[in-house]
Amino acid sequence: MLGAAAGGRQGGGGIHRFGEDAVGVVVSLKDGHEPSRAAFDRLSGLVGDDLKAVNQLILQHMQSSVEMIPRLASHIIAAGGKRLRPMLTLAAARLCGYEGERHVGLAASVEFIHTATLLHDDVVDESVLRRGAASANAVFGNKASVLVGDFLFARAFELMVADGSLEVLRILSRASSVIAEGEVMQLATANDTETTETAYLEVIRSKTAELFAAACAIGAVVAARPKAEQEALYGYGLNLGIAFQLIDDVLDYSASQATLGKTIGDDFREGKITLPVVLAFRRGDEAERAFWRRTLEEQEQAEDDLERAIALMETHGALKDSVGRARHYGAIAHDALGIFRGGTFKDSLNDIVDFCIERAF
Amino acid sequence: MLGAAAGGRQGGGGIHRFGEDAVGVVVSLKDGHEPSRAAFDRLSGLVGDDLKAVNQLILQHMQSSVEMIPRLASHIIAAGGKRLRPMLTLAAARLCGYEGERHVGLAASVEFIHTATLLHDDVVDESVLRRGAASANAVFGNKASVLVGDFLFARAFELMVADGSLEVLRILSRASSVIAEGEVMQLATANDTETTETAYLEVIRSKTAELFAAACAIGAVVAARPKAEQEALYGYGLNLGIAFQLIDDVLDYSASQATLGKTIGDDFREGKITLPVVLAFRRGDEAERAFWRRTLEEQEQAEDDLERAIALMETHGALKDSVGRARHYGAIAHDALGIFRGGTFKDSLNDIVDFCIERAF
Numbered sequence: 019m020l021g022a023a024a025g026g027r028q029g030g031g032g033i034h035r036f037g038e039d040a041v042g043v044v045v046s047l048k049d050g051h052e053p054s055r056a057a058f059d060r061l062s063g064l065v066g067d068d069l070k071a072v073n074q075l076i077l078q079h080m081q082s083s084v085e086m087i088p089r090l091a092s093h094i095i096a097a098g099g100k101r102l103r104p105m106l107t108l109a110a111a112r113l114c115g116y117e118g119e120r121h122v123g124l125a126a127s128v129e130f131i132h133t134a135t136l137l138h139d140d141v142v143d144e145s146v147l148r149r150g151a152a153s154a155n156a157v158f159g160n161k162a163s164v165l166v167g168d169f170l171f172a173r174a175f176e177l178m179v180a181d182g183s184l185e186v187l188r189i190l191s192r193a194s195s196v197i198a199e200g201e202v203m204q205l206a207t208a209n210d211t212e213t214t215e216t217a218y219l220e221v222i223r224s225k226t227a228e229l230f231a232a233a234c235a236i237g238a239v240v241a242a243r244p245k246a247e248q249e250a251l252y253g254y255g256l257n258l259g260i261a262f263q264l265i266d267d268v269l270d271y272s273a274s275q276a277t278l279g280k281t282i283g284d285d286f287r288e289g290k291i292t293l294p295v296v297l298a299f300r301r302g303d304e305a306e307r308a309f310w311r312r313t314l315e316e317q318e319q320a321e322d323d324l325e326r327a328i329a330l331m332e333t334h335g336a337l338k339d340s341v342g343r344a345r346h347y348g349a350i351a352h353d354a355l356g357i358f359r360g361g362t363f364k365d366s367l368n369d370i371v372d373f374c375i376e377r378a379f
Numbered sequence: 380m381l382g383a384a385a386g387g388r389q390g391g392g393g394i395h396r397f398g399e400d401a402v403g404v405v406v407s408l409k410d411g412h413e414p415s416r417a418a419f420d421r422l423s424g425l426v427g428d429d430l431k432a433v434n435q436l437i438l439q440h441m442q443s444s445v446e447m448i449p450r451l452a453s454h455i456i457a458a459g460g461k462r463l464r465p466m467l468t469l470a471a472a473r474l475c476g477y478e479g480e481r482h483v484g485l486a487a488s489v490e491f492i493h494t495a496t497l498l499h500d501d502v503v504d505e506s507v508l509r510r511g512a513a514s515a516n517a518v519f520g521n522k523a524s525v526l527v528g529d530f531l532f533a534r535a536f537e538l539m540v541a542d543g544s545l546e547v548l549r550i551l552s553r554a555s556s557v558i559a560e561g562e563v564m565q566l567a568t569a570n571d572t573e574t575t576e577t578a579y580l581e582v583i584r585s586k587t588a589e590l591f592a593a594a595c596a597i598g599a600v601v602a603a604r605p606k607a608e609q610e611a612l613y614g615y616g617l618n619l620g621i622a623f624q625l626i627d628d629v630l631d632y633s634a635s636q637a638t639l640g641k642t643i644g645d646d647f648r649e650g651k652i653t654l655p656v657v658l659a660f661r662r663g664d665e666a667e668r669a670f671w672r673r674t675l676e677e678q679e680q681a682e683d684d685l686e687r688a689i690a691l692m693e694t695h696g697a698l699k700d701s702v703g704r705a706r707h708y709g710a711i712a713h714d715a716l717g718i719f720r721g722g723t724f725k726d727s728l729n730d731i732v733d734f735c736i737e738r739a740f
Binding site: 082083084085086087134135138141142160161162164165166167168169171172173175176178179182184187188191192194195197198199201202203205206 | 443444445446447448495496499502503521522523525526527528529530532533534536537539540543545548549552553555556558559560562563564566567
C-alpha cells in the first residue's frame with residue numbers, strides 16, 4: 019500500500035508543515051506529536067527477539083582481555099543508538115522468508131562496522147558529543163577511539179567469517195571501502211562553501227547510504243533469494259540511507275529539535291557543508307555568501323550566527339527543499355520494495371522510510 | 380643446516396660483539412659490513428617476480444576516484460618499506476610447493492593490513508617521521524591518515540574475498556583484531572616504567588608478531604597443505620616477529636644506527652617502554668629509576684638524557700640481553716621449520732631469521 023502510494027508522496031502536501039515565521043523548520047508534526055515514531059516501534063517489535071539476540075552477540079564479541087576495549091566499546095555500543103542498520107538486516111531477511119538464525123550474526127557484524135565508523139568519525143570531526151552524551155574520544159581519547167574502532171571493524175569480519183558466506187563478505191568489505199572513500203571525500207570538501215549538491219550527494223551516498231544498502235542486501239543473501247531480490251533490497255537501503263542522512267542534516271537546523279531538548283547547530287559549529295547550506299549558499303546574494311564563508315570556511319562565529327543561518331535557510335526554502343529531496347529518495351526506496359509480496363515486514367520496511375523522513379527525534 | 384644449528388645460536392658468541400665502552404651497542408658487525416643484508420637480498424631475489432606482481436596489485440588496489448586516497452597511500456606504500464611480510468607469504472607458499480598465483484593477491488592483502496596499521500600507529504604515536512621521511516599524518520593530517528587506513532584495511536578484505544578462501548579470511552581477520560588489541564595494550568602501558576617484561580612481550584606478540592605469523596600461515600593454506608605445516612609456519616612467523624620487534628626496539632638505542640645516519644632515540648623521546656628500558660629500569664638503583672621516571676613518565680628530557688639512557692642500558696647489559704632474548708625466539712623460529720624438506724626456500728627463511736636479528740639498518 020505504502021509502496022503504491024510512494025509516487026504521490028513526493029509532492030503530497032499536508033503531512034509536513036513548515037513554520038513560516040519560526041526560526042527553524044518544524045519537521046514531522048501532524049498534531050504536535052511524533053506520529054512516525056510508531057513505525058520505528060513497530061519494526062522493533064517485529065524483529066524484537068532477533069534484536070535481543072543481536073545485542074547479546076554484540077556484548078559477547080566486544081569482549082577482550084584488554085580491559086579498555088570492552089569499556090570503550092560499551093560506552094558507545096551499549097549507550098544506545100537506534101540499531102536501525104541491524105534491524106534492517108533482520109527485517110530484510112524475514113521479508114525474504116528466511117527462517118534461520120544466520121541473520122543475527124550478520125546484523126551484529128553490520129552494527130560493529132557502523133560503530134567502528136562512528137568512533138573514527140568522532141575523532142575526525144573532533145566531536146565531544148555523541149547521542150547527547152560525551153563521545154568516546156572525549157572520554158577515552160582519540161588514540162583509544164582509533165584503535166578500538168579498528169578492533170570492532172576486525173571483529174565484524176570475524177563474525178562474517180564465522181557465518182561463512184563469501185557473498186556477504188564481498189558486499190560488506192566493498193561497503194567498508196566505499197564508506198572510507200565517502201569519509202575522505204567529506205574531509206576534502208570540509209568547510210568548502212562551493213561544494214555542489216552533486217558532490218554532497220556523492221559523499222552521503224558513500225559514507226551513510228552504502229551501509230544501509232549492504233545491511234539490506236545481505237538479508238536476501240542469507241535467505242538464498244535470487245539476485246533480483248538482493249538488488250531490490252540494495253536499492254531500497256541505498257535510497258533509504260540517502261533520505262536518512264538528508265533528514266539528519268536538516269534536523270541539525272531544526273527548531274523542533276531544539277524544543278525537544280536536542281542540541282542543534284553541531285554541523286554549523288563544525289563548518290560542515292550539508293545540503294541546507296549548499297542550497298542557502300547558492301540561492302543567497304553576495305552578502306549572504308560572505309556570511310557563509312565567514313562562519314563555515316573561516317569558522318568565525320558570533321553568538322546569533324546560528325539563528326541567522328537558520329533564518330537564511332528559511333528565507334530560501336533550503337530546509338523545506340532538503341526534506342523534499344529526501345522524499346524523492348524515499349519514494350524510490352518505496353518502489354524498490356514493489357517486487358516483494360505484501361505482509362507485515364514489507365509494510366514495516368515501507369513505514370520505516372516515512373519514519374526516517376518524518377522523524378523529529 | 381641453519382635450522383639444525385639453531386639451538387646452539389642462542390648462547391653462541393662471536394657473531395655479535397657489543398662495544399664495551401661505546402655509547403650504544405654495535406649489532407651485527409662481523410667486520411664493519413652488514414653481512415645479514417645478503418640474506419634479505421637473497422629472499423628478495425627468490426620471490427622477485429612474485430613481489431613485482433604484488434607491487435603492481437598494491438598500486439592497482441590503492442586507486443580510488445577520491446584523489447586524496449592514492450596520494451596518501453602512495454606516500455606510505457610506494458615510498459619503500461622492506462615488504463618483509465608479503466615476502467614471507469610468497470616464500471611460505473613456495474616452501475609448501477605452491478605453484479599457482481593466489482599467493483600474490485594474499486601477499487598484497489597482508490601488506491595492506493600492515494600499511495593500515497602503520498598509518499593508525501603514526502596517528503596514535505603522533506610520529507612525524509616514518510622510514511626517515513615525513514610521516515603521512517605529518518603531511519596529510521591525522522584525519523586523512525585514519526580514514527585512508529580504514530580504506531586500505533577494507534581493501535585488504537576485498538582482496539581476500541576475491542581470493543575466496545574462508546580459512547585465509549579467518550586467519551587474517553583474527554590477526555587484525557589481535558593487532559588492534561596489542562595496540563590498545565601498548566597504549567595502556569605507555570609511559571609506564573613499571574611495565575613488566577611479560578606485559579611487553581604480550582604487546583609485541585599481538586601488535587607485531589601476529590601478522591608475521593598469519594602472513595606465513597596463509598602460505599600453507601593456498602598450497603592446501605596439512606594443518607601441521609600451517610601451524611609450523613604460524614609458529615615460525617610468530618617467533619620471527621617477536622625477534623624482529625625486539626631488535627627494532629634495540630636498534631632505537633643503537634650506536635651503529637647512529638653511525639649509519641639513522642635516527643635513534645625516537646622511542647626514548649616518545650617515552651615508549653621497550654625491553655631495553657624494562658631491563659635497565661629493573662636492574663637499576665633508585666636514582667636510575669628516578670631518571671627513567673622523569674624522562675619517560677614525566678617526559679622531562681634534557682639534551683644529554685638519551686646518551687645517559689644508552690649508557691645505563693650498557694651498564695646493565697640491557698641491549699645485549701634484549702638481543703639475547705631475540706635469539707631465543709629466533710631459535711624457536713628455526714626449529715619450527717624443521718618439518719619442511721630442505722631447499723632454497725627453507726634456507727632462505729632460516730637466513731631471514733638471522734637477518735632480522737643481526738640487521739643493522
